[in-house]
Amino acid sequence: xxxxxxxTRSEDAQTRPPRFERxxxxxxxxxxxxxxxxxxxxxxxxxxxxxxxxxxxAVILAAGSAGGLSPGQMASxxxxxxxxxxxxxxxASWLYRQPLAFFWTIPxxxxxxxxxxxxxxxxxLGAFLVTGLLILxxxxxGRVRQVMAMLPMPIVMAMVAGVxxxxxxxxxxxxxxxxxxxxxxxxAFVLLASRAALGxxxxxxxxxxxxxxxxxAVTGRFHPTGTGTPWIAAPMFQAPQFTWQAITExxxxxxxxxxxxxxxxxxxxxxxxxHKPPMNVGTVLCGVWSLATAAVGAVSTCLTGPxxxxxxxxxxxxxxxxxxxxxxxxxxxxGLFAPLFVQLMLATPAAFVAxxxxxxxxxxxxxxxxxxxxxxxTLGALVTFLVTVSNVQFLNIGAAFWGLVAxxxxxxxxxxxxxxxx
Numbered sequence: 001x002x003x004x005x006x007x008t009r010s011e012d013a014q015t016r017p018p019r020f021e022r023x024x025x026x027x028x029x030x031x032x033x034x035x036x037x038x039x040x041x042x043x044x045x046x047x048x049x050x051x052x053x054x055x056x057x058a059v060i061l062a063a064g065s066a067g068g069l070s071p072g073q074m075a076s077x078x079x080x081x082x083x084x085x086x087x088x089x090x091x092a093s094w095l096y097r098q099p100l101a102f103f104w105t106i107p108x109x110x111x112x113x114x115x116x117x118x119x120x121x122x123x124x125l126g127a128f129l130v131t132g133l134l135i136l137x138x139x140x141x142g143r144v145r146q147v148m149a150m151l152p153m154p155i156v157m158a159m160v161a162g163v164x165x166x167x168x169x170x171x172x173x174x175x176x177x178x179x180x181x182x183x184x185x186x187x188a189f190v191l192l193a194s195r196a197a198l199g200x201x202x203x204x205x206x207x208x209x210x211x212x213x214x215x216x217a218v219t220g221r222f223h224p225t226g227t228g229t230p231w232i233a234a235p236m237f238q239a240p241q242f243t244w245q246a247i248t249e250x251x252x253x254x255x256x257x258x259x260x261x262x263x264x265x266x267x268x269x270x271x272x273x274x275h276k277p278p279m280n281v282g283t284v285l286c287g288v289w290s291l292a293t294a295a296v297g298a299v300s301t302c303l304t305g306p307x308x309x310x311x312x313x314x315x316x317x318x319x320x321x322x323x324x325x326x327x328x329x330x331x332x333x334x335g336l337f338a339p340l341f342v343q344l345m346l347a348t349p350a351a352f353v354a355x356x357x358x359x360x361x362x363x364x365x366x367x368x369x370x371x372x373x374x375x376x377x378t379l380g381a382l383v384t385f386l387v388t389v390s391n392v393q394f395l396n397i398g399a400a401f402w403g404l405v406a407x408x409x410x411x412x413x414x415x416x417x418x419x420x421x422x
Contacts (some may be wrong), residue, residue, distance in 0.1 A: 067116025171358020380411025
């Protein structure tokens with residue numbers, strides 16, 4: 001009679017994946033980093049930084065202006081989301097050899113902008129700190145990856161498609177309203193993308209950037225203002241105030257936008273590109289860095305979706321981490337020169353930024369649609385997409401989160417077979 005010996009607890013522990021994802025060892029040295037770096041990856045890093053430092057910065061400025069923040073407070077906010085998160089991006093991407101761009105929660109910034117109409121800035125800072133502690137505590141449970149695995153990829157990618165859609169429509173709108181700037185950029189992009197030899201010589205998105213910059217300069221559309229603005233950022237360490245009203249109103253929605261919405265987008269984009277982002281470690285880092293950024297008046301840190309999509313838009317998967325390293329280093333520079341950068345950003349035509357972002361997101365938008373509607377969970381994915389693009393808000397939580405909830409519920413009820421297939 002033979003028996004099958006069950007594995008012991010120690011053997012099971014050896015085969016169980018670690019709670020916190022370990023980076024490959026040893027880390028990439030300077031020689032490997034320089035060898036993996038190339039023009040296409042540097043261009044992707046630059047475009048990722050340009051995207052993060054244009055439209056999303058405008059959201060910060062709008063929220064701060066609506067809340068009556070001083071220019072110094074807004075500059076400190078921008079310093080925090082670029083300088084501190086740039087350091088995190090460089091370290092995490094270098095250690096894990098993956099593009100891991102950490103910036104800030106854009107929907108969370110929109111939520112904060114609405115709350116600043118009736119909450120004081122110190123109260124909001126207190127909520128930022130509590131949010132960081134909550135994210136850190138959830139990350140330390142080590143269950144983040146399991147929770148993310150429960151979300152079907154097509155439904156998550158439908159949410160990503162809904163978020164990214166605006167970049168495509170803004171591109172079309174820019175061509176229609178400011179053809180003098182947008183059309184030369186589109187032509188340059190199409191020409192470089194359709195000719196393999198030219199594309200190897202000049203990445204299409206970099207060509208569009210250069211043509212656009214030249215067009216803006218030649219047509220006299222660059223109009224800087226505020227020449228007396230200081231160049232170097234001066235971060236302001238501000239005292240928080242803890243009130244139940246601010247904590248109740250902001251902490252849970254901010255944590256949801258970081259862990260579910262933003263980190264969910266980032267994880268989906270990177271997984272779709274063949275990477276395995278360290279979600280448990282990433283959540284812990286988001287919590288720690290959210291505490292640091294809150295100290296200088298900046299909203300919570302997250303693993304960004306759109307920027308990471310730009311970083312993996314082209315090139316070999318094993319070398320794409322260098323694009324994130326470039327993006328992080330440039331973010332540190334932007335953070336140091338936040339006042340000057342904001343002045344320059346506001347001096348370019350809106351069509352330049354919209355066209356550049358739309359062209360850079362075309363492949364990412366295409367990939368998200370294919371992943372969302374190519375196989376299973378298609379009805380749930382459709383509902384997720386529709387709710388996400390509706391921009392509906394409920395309980396101070398944005399449409400991307402509710403799109404996920406609605407899509408999951410509809411798919412559970414009307415597509416149970418897809419869940420049984422795993």
